[in-house]
Amino acid sequence: MSNQPETAIVTTTRVSCDGAKDIRGGAALGHPRVWLEIDERGYVDCGYCDKRFVLQGGPADGADQSQLDDVASGASR
Numbered sequence: 001m002s003n004q005p006e007t008a009i010v011t012t013t014r015v016s017c018d019g020a021k022d023i024r025g026g027a028a029l030g031h032p033r034v035w036l037e038i039d040e041r042g043y044v045d046c047g048y049c050d051k052r053f054v055l056q057g058g059p060a061d062g063a064d065q066s067q068l069d070d071v072a073s074g075a076s077r
Contacts, residue, residue: 005050007065012055013038019049039071047072 008015014037020030031048038044042058045051050072054060060068 005045005052007052007054009056009061010038010053015044015053017046017049017051017053019046019051041068041071043068043071045070045072 014035016033016035018030018033034046034048036044036046036053038053038055038058040059042060043052043054046053050070052065054065
C-alpha cells in the first residue's frame with residue numbers, strides 16, 4: 001500500500017496551505033498558513049504537511065508523482 005501525501009491540481013502558481021483546509025476548524029487543527037510558489041518544475045510540496053500542489057497543464061501534470069523529487073517550501077518561513 002502506498003503512503004503518498006495528498007496531491008492537489010491547481011490553476012495558479014501561488015497557493016496557500018494550512019494543512020487543514022478540508023477539516024472543520026481549519027488551521028487550528030493543521031499548521032500555520034504558508035504561501036507556496038510553483039516554479040518551472042510545475043509543482044511544489046508543503047514543507048509542513050507534504051501536500052503536493054501540481055500546476056494544471058504544467059510539466060508535472062499527469063506525471064508519476066512518486067518519481068518526482070521533493071520540492072519542499074514553507075516550513076522555513
